[in-house]
Amino acid sequence: MRTRKPFRRSLPIVVLYVALVVFAFVILLPLLIVIIPTFQTVQESSQGIMRLPKTINLDNYIAAWKQSKFHLALRNSIIITGCTILVNILIGSIAAFPMAIREKNRIFKAAFFMFLVGLMLPFQAIMIPLYILMGKTLKLTNTFIGTILVYVAMTLPITIFFFSQFIKTIPKEMEEASVMDGCGYFRMFYRVFFPMMKPITSAVIIQNMIFLWNDLLVPLIMINKTALKPMMPRVYMFFGQYYNQWNLAFSVLVISAIPFLLLFLLLQKQFIKGLSSGAVKG
């Protein structure tokens, strides 16, 4: 634990905390904008009255849950996000391994670069070709497996990046010792390296989850059966053609943010630890 005090105890600290509080208020204000309409009627929410509600009634939340068939949408999001992240961790970590320990190898270097380019691609560039591939050629639209495959392909770059950075920080002695023990590479990977990668795995999970949970574009082209739609597209459906039912839409949003926030609070420690031990280590 850090014990060093970066600032000497003095007036600056008070000023500092005041600044932090003000800043925190600025950050939280927009979030209040989301929460207040959830307790209002459509008329009130369209007028933008930002008054703290006198009574906490959950009518909007209940209506939103029912109308959006939220339990289905939630289930879909969990399945899609969960499977994508699981597949990512499995095949991403193992792919990152040789790219990290054999950096100079031409083939691994090229593969790594190719994965990195994927990070730099705007989705608009591949949206239509992807649809033609998945919808027309492979007929995998409206399936979980199709959506998961697309998401895996899209999130492999950042996953591999995280994993390879982390693996590079593991001392070469680990590898050499395993070889001494007569380990083949596969054994070396899943017996020795993989268990060590717990910290970075949390970072990978959170990083990917933020993207996957909130993504609208992939389900737009991959899923049009309402029963299969994940959560965010479902929320967006409340944003109708001519006006937005803010009170209902924001209610669904709040409900949808809760599981994510809980997960984050739980994994926060691991997340930072994971980042510090890999992605941003020198």
Next chain:
Amino acid sequence: MAKYTRTSERILYLFILPALAIYLFFYVYPMLTGLYYSLTSWDGMSKQKTFIGIKNYLDILKDQYTRTATVNTLIYTVVVTLFSNLIGLALALMLERRTRTNNVFRTVFFVPAVLSPVVAAFIWKYMYSPESGVINSLLKAGSLGALAQDWLGDPHLALISVMLVPLWQWGGNVMIVFLAGLMNIPEEQYESAKIDGASYFRRFIHVTLPGLRPAIVFNIIISTIGSFKTFDFIFILTYGSPGFTTEVLTLQIYKHALYTAKFGYGSAVAVMLTLLIVLFTIAELRVLTRNEDSYL
């Protein structure tokens, strides 16, 4: 040291196979198809796709709207990257100590990152409304009515107002990464600097910053790439308005795909944007990892 046989080394190639297969098939192949479209005059719907070579790319050079979009995209990227990193760094330095209060602050600053960019954009669009929006209402209530602006309607302010939204959303993300980076700087380096009589400022320059280099590289690269690809914020907040002042490249690509019947041309713009991102990233890596093992 034991000698590796060539066969046992070969298995490493198998390791990358599943990831590579999925990636090539579901990502690279569409990428290449997109590249092919950029060499055609396809309108996005007709059955025929006429090959026209690099004509689209030449047209880009003549297109004033794409030029404006490129300038806006560059301004947006530079400003958002710079400021989100400054803010994130400042926050990380302030909240470094592991106290309860700091933990709360950290979570507060990170929460916006959890939201969908679409949601963030809608919230801010609501807030920026000149008459009934929260920002102007608060300013007027606090006797600062003179500061109230037409945040998204004033052509001089619109882009700046739009840029505040990613700062709000990503500042926390950047902060978290810097926090992680700060954890990695060994206590001893600070101790020995203190012993040498270095002031806080000097310790910052000679110990903190160099120690944060990997975090800085990571944050800058991720911010840059994310900013270049920005779409949802602009789409929801302004759709490029007023006039072309907030028009960005991703929006142009979108419009050509859907509304101008110039899908091939839009694909060329997409390729150009990708190249821009790649060039920028390589340049940043070169500058920031000068004396280190880097990939390039």
Next chain:
Amino acid sequence: MVKRTSVPLTAVMLLFGAFASAQNVTLTMLDLNPEGAPFITALNESFMAENPNITIEYEAMNSRQYDQRIQALAASGELPDIITTQMFPQYKEMAANDLFMDLTDSQIVKSGIFDNIAATCLVKNGKVYGVTWNHLAVGAFYNTDMFAKYKLKVPTNWDEFLNVCAVLKKNGITPIVSDLGDGWCSMYILNNAVGNLIYGKNPKYDEELLAGKRKITDPVWKDIFDKIKFIYDKGYYGSNPMGGKYEQSLSDFANGKGAMHIIGTWVIPVFDQVNPSLKYSLFPVPFNKKGDPSYITLEGELGMSIAATSKNQDAALKYFEYFFSKKPYTAYLEGKKGFSAVKGINVSFHPSVAYVVDNYLSKGKTTPYFTRSWPAGMDALLFKVFQEVMMGTKTTPAALDELEKYLRANLK
């Protein structure tokens, strides 16, 4: 042996399968208007009740998502059987690319039940590619209480309109609620302008424009822009006109934050929902000089087409015929709050449109959208340069010049 008997067996199975599938048809239908979804769903259900062998798989989504979805489907050649359309250029493009079935010889079109606006909505090269669900009218909605308070009458020429705005402004009321921050909203006031100053005198204007006889750089377009810029600069659109966004503007008008709102009739359900006690009516913005007649813009709001690649075109046509039959169609119009596209069926759906129905629609004093013949992407450019002219960052001649250049470069 399996091989010898399998051929006739397969043939029988194929025949049976073909027969069976001719019996049971599923129509896929995509809609860009979620607000109208309940009425369409009801209509679909009664259709399916009468035609048990036809199932309609119906889905509605907001137009942003719809545009992307349809584009993806069009690109892969897999449009749904029934596609909803709007009067925007991209649908004309799709028609021109033969993505839609040619309906010219279909029963429903040949029967001539559609009025003139509807019959010419989605027509390319003389062929009909779609039918219209209902029309919308475009004009200035106004708060009748506010007008009464300041003893204002409905203006019938440009000077009277300016006077109305001046009186309102003098009394501290925002004359026109602004939605100009969303570029596409400039369509509505421009439509009234073109209807009154161009189409009224010259219904054949579009043909002449395409032929090059008329240009966007002609004085009449400058006059239109100048007139609008005049009221913009006078502050009649409020003090922050470019900050006015579409959704907010609807709430603002309904909540009495402005006296007028220049938009189309689809917003009526929104006004009523936000503020059920709002009293309002509609008139076309009178760009005309005193003594000249004025016109209101009447155009197809929503319509539908059949995919050229659809395998169920007969079933789809059956659906079309049912849609426009008296009972279902009347129910639809009442729910949707739209003007009838069918001759002989008229539904008075709201008090606010009584004035324009009596004085314009029933007298045929209507004009369509001026973008009917424009190439794809030109309207998007118009929205941008219009904003630039209003803000003063571009001169009107420069803007019109850009539009004219775009038009000539993209005419097919």
